[in-house]
Amino acid sequence: MVNGLIRRQLGYWRRHLSSRRIGTGAYRDEYYRTVVAQGYQGVKEDIKIGREEMTNQYMHTNNEDRLEQLIDNFKSPIEFSFGYGLGVFEQSGYDIKKKPQIDMIHIVREPRRFHTSNLRQFAEHYSFLKMFGISSISKIGEYGAGVYFNPYISMRDHDEQENMIKYGVISKKDALTDLSEWSSLYLAGRLQKPVKYLKEEGEEQMIQKLNQYNLKSAFGVALLMMKEDRINEVKLYERIAQLSYMGDIRMLIGGENPNKVKNIVSKQYKNFQTLYEPITQYFVDQGVIRVLSETQQTQDLGDEIRGFKLQLTSDKKMNIISQLPLQFRKKLYQSYEKKYSAELKRDSEAQRVLYQQSYDSVKPGIYVKSIANDEYFRKTLINTVKYTVAYPAVCQTLKGVFTAGLVKSFKYAWEKKVKNLTSN
Template sequence: MALQALQSSGVTFRRILSHFPEELSLAFAYGSGVYRQAGPNSDQKNAMLDFVFTVDDPVAWHSKNLKKNWNHYSFLKVLGPKFITSIQNNYGAGVYYNSLIMCDGRLIKYGVISTSILIEDLLNWNNLYIAGRLQKPVKIVTMNEDITLRSALDRNLKSAVTAAFLMLPESFSEEDLFIEIAGLSYSGDFRMLVGEDKTKVLNIVKPNIAHFRELYGSILQENPQGRLEIDKSPEGQFTQLMTLPKSLQQQINHIMDPPGKNRDVEETLFQVAHDPDCGDVVRLGLSAIVRPSSIRQSTKGIFTAGMKKSVIYSSLKLHKMWTGWLRKTS
C-alpha cells in the first residue's frame, strides 16, 4: 500500500505531539525540517518543523488546545473556538495555521484541518493545498483506522501520477516524473513569484528520489531506473483525463468551453485529449485551482498568525528566496 511509505515513528515528532490534544485522525510532519532539501533549505537541524493536524471535531479540538496552548494563537483566540473553526473551515484552504511556536526546544508551525475537508481535497482537489503537501514525502506521526481517509490518501497519490503523465512527453525519466508531481501544487502559486525559492521543486526532489520512489512504488508497480514510456494517444489521454479529480476536470472545462456552448465535461475532455497542447491545458487547470487557494490562505495567515509573526515569517521566506538567487548567480 502506498500509504505505508509515509509511516514514521520519530521520537521527536511524538514528543511534540504530546503537547497537543490527542484527538487527531492524522498528524504528519513535512518540509525541510523533516526531509533534507538542496539549496537554502539544506540546514535540517535548525529548520522549522512543519506539522498538519487533522481533526474530526475542530471546535472541540481548538477548545482543548486553547486551554493547553493559549499563547499559540493570535488575537483571534479571544473570540473562542467556534469563531476560530469558522475561520479555519470557511476561508482560505480550510486549514488554520499557528506559526513560529517554540515546542520541546524546536521552532514549529502547525496547521489544523477538518478530516472531512481534507478528504474532499484529497479526492477532488478543491484547493490542492494540504492534498498537495501529501503528494510529496511526509512523516506520518499518527493516524487512526479511518478507512475513508486512508483510501482518499491513496487516491490523491494516484491522481498526482495521472496529472503528471498528462503533462509529460511520451518518454521521460523517473526523476522527471517526480519533479512534475512535486510541482503540481505549486502551479500558479503566487508565493513562487514572491517569497519562495524559484528552484524549490528541484531542491525538494533531487535529495529525496528514494523517498518519492517509496511513496509511489506501489502505484508505478516497479522502480525502473531508466526511461519511462506512457500512452500519449488521444484514447490514452482521454482515459487519464476522465480519472482526474473533479475540480481539475471542471477547471479544464471552464478554460476550454467557449461562451454559449455549455458543453458537458466529458465532451470537453474528449476534445482536450485530441489537442497537442493537452498537457498545457491540464497545467492551466491546476493553476486555476492553486492560485486563488494560495492567495486566500496566505491572506488568512496574517490574521491567524498575527501581524508580528506574519512579518517575521515573511522575512524568513524572502531571505530564503534571496539566498537561493545568490547561490544561483554566484
C-alpha cells in the same frame, strides 16, 4: 507517556513491515469508482484496500522519535497528523546545521472542538484572535483551503529540548474533499510529496486510502503535462512536486525559493520512488509508460536514473482525464464548454460532471475525446492547475496575518525571503 511509548513501539513494527514492502502491488481502479464518479459524496468507509497495500506511504526520518514525542504534547482530539517540509525531510541547498521549523498538519473531526480544547492547553499559541472567541478562530480557519496555522511555536520534546514548530488544523471533511476532488490542492499537494505520518486514530484509514487516489491523479496529470515521449524519473517527480506550487503567489513574488522543487526531489528521490511505486506499476500495466532498458536509459537520458517511454494514445489520455478528481475535472471541462458545445450535447457523462448530477459511470465520451485531442490541451491543463491553486493559496497567505499576528507573519515572510536569497 505510556501511550506515547506504545505508539512508538507500534510505529517501529509498522516501519519494519513497511521496509519489507509486503503486499504493495499496483494501484487498482476498482477501489475508487464511486470516488471518481461522486467525489467526496462517493467516499465509502469500506474501500477495499488494506494497510498492507499502502506501505508505500510510510516514510522513515532521522528524527521520527522526536516528532512523535512532540505530537504527544497535544491533548486535544486529533484523528490524523503528518509532518512535512524541511524540518522533517532534508532538502538540498540548505544549511543542515541550522535547526529548521517543523511543519505539521492535524486533521480533526471538529475544528471548533479542537480549538476550544487546544486554547485551554496552549493559549500562547494563538494570536490576538483568541480575544474574539472560538467562533472567530473557527470562522477564519474555514477560508481558503480550510487550514488554520499556528506558526513559530516553541515546544519541548521528552528530553526537554526546545523545538520550533508550525502546525495547521483542518477538518476531516475538508481534507477528504481535497484528496478526492482537488478542491484546493493544498492538503492534497502536500500529500503528493513524501510526508511522515505522526498520528493515526481509528481503523478506517480514509486519509491513506484516498491518498493513493491522490497520488495516482498527480502522476497522471504530470504525464499529461510532459512534452517529451522519453522521460526521466527525476523530472517526472519534479513535475509532480511542482503541482501545488503552480499559481501560488509566493512563487510569483519571490516568497519561495525558485529551486525548491528541485531541492525537494534531489534529497528525497528514493522516498518519491517508494511513494509512487504502486502508481508507476499501474501505469506500466495500463501501457501508458514503458520502462526503458539500461542501455536505452544511458543513451537517451544520459544517466543511470530510471527512464520511461511515454505511450499516450488518445484513448489513454481520455481514460486519465475521465478519472481525475471531480472538482478539478469539472474546471477542466468548463474550459472547453463553448469550444466543443456540440460534442458536449452528445456526451451525457460529461454533462453530469459539469452540472453536478449524480452518476456512477466514468466512461469517457466524445466530449472528453475532443478535449484530449485539443492542440492546446497541455496549456489548458496547466492553467487549470494554476486556477485551482491560486485562490486558496492567496487566502492562506492573507489568513496568516490574522492567525499568526503581524510580528510572526513578518518574521515568516522575512525568513522565507532570506532562504530564497541564500539557497541554491
